[in-house]
Amino acid sequence: MLAEPPPSLRSATTSIPAAKGRRPTDPRAPEGYWRRLLPVLAVLALLTRLPSFRHPLWSPDEGYLAVQARLLASGGTLYTTVVDRKPPLLPWLYEAAFAVCGDGSLGPLRLAAIAAQLLTALALASTARRRWGDGAGRAAGVLYLLVSVGLNPEDAQAATFEVFMLPFTAAAVRCADRGHFTRAGLAVAGACLTKQTGGAVLLPVLWLAWHHPRPLRTSLLRTGVGLAAPVLAVALSTGPSRFLFWTVTGSAAYASFTGSELHVLARGLTNTLILAAGCAGLLPPVVRVLRIARTGAGDLWLWLIASAGAVLLGFHFFGHYYLQLIPPLVLLATGALQILPAPRLTSALSTCACACALFLVWGVLAPRxxxxxxxxxxxxxxxxxxxxxxxxxxxxxxxxxxxxxxxxxxxxxxxxxxxxxxxxxxxxxxxxxxxxxxxxxxxxxxxxxxxxxxxxxxxxxxxxxxxxxxxxxxxxxxxxxxxxxxxxxxxxxxxxxxxxxxx
CATH class of the missing domain: 3.40.1010 (Cobalt-precorrin-4 Transmethylase; domain 1)
Known part of the structure; x- marks a missing residue:
């Protein structure tokens, strides 16, 4: 039997649900709120990604994208003479950056990655503010940026697929939370077209559609149109059969669990422990609230579970896969902190800041x-x-x-x-x-x-x-x-x- 929660927590448990009982924000000064918060998050996004500028490359994925971009710029055709198992948005982004800034450096992509992390933090802050108030919005944005580097620097600092996928996933939940299901579908499409596993965010979007006052059929139709239109447009532009093969059907052997099971499982355990260290400030409030109250944030739990399934998909457990877990975990922790005593927020921020500092030192000093x-x-x-x-x-x-x-x-x-x-x-x-x-x-x-x-x-x-x-x-x-x-x-x-x- 669970211990009886203290009175302060019993009286506060109704403030956590995601779809009901939201604390109203101050409608008179929304611009002032964001004008104050945006510079703070922008500076923090820059600081947390400064190590990314230390090396010309952080991972083979960056090298692959850079070579793809050069081939595309010289007349190559995606999924014909330029191939990979990934969707096309990021190769196109690399190609565009090279066209504007030259192809000798990934510096412009490093800046784009900072912008992607900032957009993710803003989307999470907006969702948290709508649900739990101004303070929760600030906490969510700051917490996300602090824990966003909580992995091996090769995984956290590289300008690769997951970093650019996350703004779309956070935007999808934000739009669905407001009942903007066409926009939510567009955001899900953006996530899928950056990396296939971004489609996991469709589950919380559907959950929110189910719980929205608008008729379910209308919400589903709008979500489906928003999702299908961009995907079909990209498939037609790259060749439907080639697009389907290289992004879905051509990876059966790659996704198999057979071969190197112990090696792969050891990698998964190692990266899980590293992420747990990076999120050390988030896990205790989530666990604490789970023990004493029903959080009611069903969409956030579904988002976290779907993201965990995306990490498991393919049975490779590379560290950068784990980035997908961070946005829902941040929102769950932010919600949990709203019903815990105020010092818990200070403790969470301090712990995350210390962990962030350690990972940044690792990023600066680690050999390559x-x-x-x-x-x-x-x-x-x-x-x-x-x-x-x-x-x-x-x-x-x-x-x-x-x-x-x-x-x-x-x-x-x-x-x-x-x-x-x-x-x-x-x-x-x-x-x-x-x-x-x-x-x-x-x-x-x-x-x-x-x-x-x-x-x-x-x-x-x-x-x-x-x-x-x-x-x-x-x-x-x-x-x-x-x-x-x-x-x-x-x-x-x-x-x-x-x-x-x-x-």
Missing amino acids: PELAHSERLAAAVEARTTPTERVLVWGIHPETYWLARRAPASRYLTAGLLTNYSGGRDGPQVGEKYGVDGAWPVFRTELADRPPALVVDDSRGKPFAPDRLPTLRRFLAARYERSAVVDGAVFYVRADRPSPGRT
Whole structure:
């Protein structure tokens, strides 16, 4: 049996429900409220992402997007000559940033990521303010930005899919909370078109539609139109069958749990513990209120559960997946703090600030050995080729192409797309037959029509090494000569390459 809550908490439990019993905000000064809060959140968003400017790249995902953007800018076609398992919004954003600011730096994308985090914080603050008052709005915005960096810096500071997906998810809940279901559907579409798992936010949107006074049929229709229109437009612009294949049906092997189960589960446990440390100020109030009261915030719990399902989907548990959990957790904690004594809010803010400081120090001081490796390879590739020559980097670090300023010889920018290793698998489901369906015939044609001037085998003993792949092994044996070893990677030059290009 649960302990009887103190009188102060018993009398306050009715203030927490998400759809009923909201505290009214002051309608006379909404502009003043946001005019004061916006600068605070903007400065905090900048401070929490300052470490992102320390390195040219934080993750292979950033490298992949950068190479995609260059290929698109040079006339490539998405899902035809430029491919990935992701929706198109972020590659298009990278392409646009490169077109405006040049393609030699990700600085503009770092600024865009700051803006994305600020927009997420504002949307959460707006939702919390509507439900629980002005103070809750301020708390939600600040708490979100403090805990948004509570992961490995490689996951939290990179300008990748989840960071740009979160403003759409927060906006979807905000719009649905106000009964603006067409806008909510548009926001869900934006989340899905940034990363597929952004669609998890549709569940709390539907919950809010169910509980809204407007007829359910009308709310569902408006949500469906808002969601379907952008998705259909993008599918038509990129080719419906190709869009469906690369974003949904072509990832069956990648999403399998078979292979490296212990490794993947250990990664999941590690990242869960890291996130728990980053959210140390949020978890106690949520747990405390769960023990003493019904929160009534069913949509927020559904959002958190759906986001947890999105993290589980595919069974990879990469750290950046966990970013999706933070917005609903922040709102739940903010709601919980409204029925707890005031010192609990101070404690939560202090704890989150301390955790944030530790993660920022980690971001500033943490070494990036894989980036250093890619930089050494890129320098060697640049020295051994001309700007017009194509190269093949057989590995899982597509950033080498971007750093070397050399075009890839294949549309498949990592060995993972051709072997299924991109999910971190090191077990039985790695090899030619586990690659993306139909990829190897296309790959063979690419190599035959335009053989790369240089092949870099960056497998370094991993299961996708060329000697385990008959097609690639025969191709290298027939047409290439081993020329050098750079930082563990083996360089092969084409046997018929003109001697002035050789080293």
